[in-house]
Amino acid sequence: MRWSWTDPRMRALVWQVAALAATLVTLWYFAAMAHQNLARQHIATGFGFLDNTAGFGVVQTLIPYSEESSYGRAFLVGLCNTLLVAALGTVFAVMLGFVVGVARLSTNWLIARLATVYVETLRNIPLLLQLFFWYFAILQPLPGPRDSLTLLPGIFLSNRGIVMPAVETTPSTAAFVLCLLTAIAAAIFIGRWAKARKLRTGESFPTLIVNAVIIIGLPGLVWLIASAAFALAPPVMGKFNFEGGWRVLPEFLALLLGLTLYTAAFIAEIVRAGIQSVGRGQTEAAHALGLSSGQTLRLVTVPQALRVIVPPLTSQILNLIKNSSLAVAIGYPDLVSVFAGTVLNQTGQAIEVIAITMAVYLIISLAISFAMNLYNARVAIVGR
Amino acid sequence: MARRSSLASRIFPFVFGLVVGAGVLYFFLPGPPQGGKVQTAQQPGAKPQPGQQGPAQPAGSTLAEVRARGYIQCGVSTGLPGFSNPDDKGNWTGIDVDFCRAVAAAVFGDASKVKYRPLNAKDRFTALQSGEVDLLSRNTTWTMSRDTSLGFDFAGVIYYDGQGFLVKKASGITSAAQLNGATICTQTGTTTELNLADYFRGQNMSYKVLPFEKNEEALSAYDNGRCDAYTTDASGLHAQRLILKTPDDHIVLPEVISKEPLGPLVRQGDPQWEDIVRWTLFALIDAEELGVTSANVDQQMTSASPEVRRLLGTEGKFGEPLGLSNGWAADALRAVGNYGEMFERNVGTKTPLGIPRGLNALWRNGGVMYAPPIR
Incomplete structure (x- = not known):
């Protein structure tokens, strides 16, 4: 590109920069005007309010929240x-x-x-x-x-939604999850190996059965030897509604x-x-x-x-x-x-x-x- | 095949978004931006002097605007019996509506020069801030943050209310203290959500709140049994119980858990308009105290009492500083009657709502209604 007005690419660039600048100035002007008018009408501005105490409750919270939160x-x-x-x-x-x-x-x-x-x-x-x-x-x-209507044993449907037993962890949960992950990794490896062998030699391998045994058997062994990996905490009927459980x-x-x-x-x-x-x-x-x-x-x-x-x-x-x-x-x-x-x-x-x-x-x-x-x-x- | 310029086209939206975002965020940076008309520095908290006002809203501009337009735009609720409620022909009635009419009568001498704007709890403040309405007369609680940081001024209190609960009789609940663990329906964008949280925290009880955008939806959810209780101001509970499927199956609990002084409000920064609204309200209350009614207002013009004569404009020039005629209060009283008449006509014991005067009685009758004198 030459630094010359006769170069079409140079001209295009200049126009584009000018258009961008005009847009920015317009936006800035609107923002400045809004700021002035808010100040004149004594309306609070700024993002400081985000740190103030909210003081109201929310019915469903995935992260910890209380009325004292911001x-x-x-x-x-x-x-x-x-x-x-x-x-x-x-x-x-x-x-x-x-x-x-x-x-x-x-x-x-x-x-x-x-x-x-x-x-x-x-x-x-x-x-x-x-x-x-x-x-x-x-x-x-x-x-x-x-x-409540009983959907499955322990799972209830009412006008307050679906309530089910909460799944709680026990001391053997970690071992159980670890074994499950190991079993899945092994199953994937076996599947790949079996496929490669079939392509190479044409011999079949009972992948499905072997993998099923590994995935169910290994974590199952932990469950049997140690203790149940999960415990169910069923909901209890309180004064107004079920209490506890997942809903x-x-x-x-x-x-x-x-x-x-x-x-x-x-x-x-x-x-x-x-x-x-x-x-x-x-x-x-x-x-x-x-x-x-x-x-x-x-x-x-x-x-x-x-x-x-x-x-x-x-x-x-x-x-x-x-x-x-x-x-x-x-x-x-x-x-x-x-x-x-x-x-x-x-x-x-x-x-x-x-x-x-x-x-x-x-x-x-x-x-x-x-x-x-x-x-x-x-x-x-x-x-x- | 298309050339590989797709990277640029993929990045463009982000650049564009950033530019727009930067523009929106710019004015939150500290300090007013340079250029344009620079705002005169003002003492924090000090009322701006008329001369210092920017061109957007000089003192008296609201009255001039209203006069030029020929009617008052009054923000009311979307339908709350006794306060502001349209009938099947579109005629509005209620104590808040009567107040709009009183202001119109004071300004124009004609109470019909009002246009009502039904507003949701959520939208009402934006409507007043942006100038869509001149006056918000919509069962709105006077709180400090609304007065100080929303850019409003409350003219006074037209109804002393408090938040209560509505429950089903069949639930066997007779006191709010028994609501531990309850699910409670309410309308979003009101003070009720906060009061509810404060009350249950204070009593060390747990609760679940279900806020809906519209009152009708909250009430319907309660009626269908989604919630154990419905909460709003006590006056609203009495009014809304009547529109449930079978009103007699529900009771209003005796506890009132908050102070809800409801009153009309205007934008901050136009002291003259604020005074017109404030003194119209005071005149209605003073009139009850002085025994001036819509029926006897013309006879009272010649009353011997100097207080009555000042109120009705036959002595002194009290309308002039407001930019109104001296018969402003007489016009308002002729149109809607005094405060007591407004109360009895719309929410009193002879209406379906059947609310006793209680706190809203005059100070000398055991209530807290007390207006400064016109003098």
Whole structure:
């Protein structure tokens, strides 16, 4: 590049720098103006409030939290709750979406129609209404804790959610976990060795049986010799509700159900489109080579379909994460409910709280999109 | 195949995000930024003088704005019987609504020049800060942090309330002390969440709180049995018990766990508008004390009592410093009556709410309602 106006690259660079500078100055001007106006209206500014005592309770906390904790801690509590529902929702939605997407292409008339009905119903009803349906119409009319439905022995379902015995550690837990990890490592090694030997000599090895014996037997031996590795602490009926045990809140269940079922309907359509984008000739060629239907799907169709599936799938995952902010409508303490709701109201520092909340969603979304783009680059066609 | 420029395109969003983030964060840096109109340094805590005010809100600007617009924008609740509640034709009633009408009558001589803005507990403060409403008359508790760090001034107290609990009769609970371990539904964005935490911590009891964005959702969750108790201000409990499926199955517990002085509030920084709102409230209370009602306000104009004559503007010029006519209080009283009339009409013992005057009686009747004199 020459330092001359006649060089088009130089001109382009100058314009770009100028545009960037103009953007920065505009942003700075807005920020300065906001700061002045807040000061004039005697509204507190700054992030110092994050160290103040929150003073309110939160119903579900994944990290230690009490009323004496700070607003910053309340922010983390809300963030963890958001991440929990988003992570589980993503996993379930992708799994269900793949199953339904494949089912829509099934040659079985009933399965294909059921999948179609599922997709067309769930993706065409607003998510907020679905959340209300799951929460107010399904989970709340359940009987109270005293008349709980028994799902499995020791696991109860009531309008206070699902209660199950807590799993507690015992002195032999560490040995048990160690043995389990060792057994899994050994199983993987045996599997590799058996595969290599089969390729080399053609001799088969009963991998499945041997590995099953190792994985179940080794930790089982510890259990028998030492003592039970885990103890169950069943919940006890208290004055109002079960006490002790592990519980899943109905608010969490409703949100997870709503997000999963809604997003899975969209993912199913993406999966169907991806599979249909793979030419019919590919499947026929695979059959001609003697691959079974399952092998064709696994080895030929899906790897090629993924190239079409991954980019729109990323968008759906991002939608799911952002839609989790509807939690506030059904009382689940997510980031928006705890931080942009209660904390904002108690401190009144709307600009700071909303800026932090937006930044958090932006960072989560950018991180997911970065990871998915890396994955996309891996499954994309390699240019030679 | 596409060239390998994807690294740059992958990094771009991060750079863009950082730039936007930096811009948003900039003004939190200490010290006002240079350039533009530099704010005059003010003594901390000192009321700004009219001359020092920036152009955004000089003293008296709210009154001028309201006059130019032709009506008052009044923030009210989304529906709380007795306080601010719309009927099926969209007409608003309630003690908070009557206060909006009283201010409109004082300013315009016409109580109908009000537009109501129903606001959630969560959105109400932002609406007042941003100037969407001129006056927030929405059963709002006067607390120190709201007064000092949100940029508001409370005009006074229109209703002395306290937080209570609503439980099902079938639960057999008769006192808040029996609520150890209970799950409690409430509305988010209110003082109730804090009071609840304070009360249970103070009593060394455990509890679970379930805050909902809308009152209706919190109440429905309680009605369905998701919570053992529902909590809000005692006046609200009486009002909301009536909209449950079977009101008689529920009782309000006797304990009141907090002080909730509810009152109208305005933005800080316009002393004239603040005075108009404050003295309208005081005039309504003074009128009850002096025996001036909506029915006899015109006869009382010629009253022998100098206090009554000053209130109604036939003696002295008390409206002028407010920027209003001298008959401002008479106009307000003609429209909504005195404080006692407002109370009895909206929440009193003859209404479905059936709330006795209690703390809200005049000071000489055993309550704490006491307004400074107009003199």
